[in-house]
Amino acid sequence: MSKPVIFTISAAWDDEASVWSGHCDDIPAAADAPTLDALLAKISAIALDLLPDNYPEIGPASLFLQITALREAEPAPA
Secondary structure, X not given: OOOOEEEEEEEEEEXXXXXXXXXXXXXXXXXXXXXXXXXXXXXXXXXXXXHHHHOOOOOHHHEEEEEEEEOOOOOOOO
């Protein structure tokens, strides 16, 4: 088994558009989605498509994506 290669997706909530916007400059990939799971699915598909062109030495089974998400904290309901 090959050593895992981890790419980090930086995601932020866009309150006006009600979507998560995420990007990974290393792949490079960017997408928007209503949930973090949907964002991960979109960027995973993009990453697997771009991997052979940008990182031919990395096999798909070694690719791991990590999301760092930023969203303004909301107070708990009283």
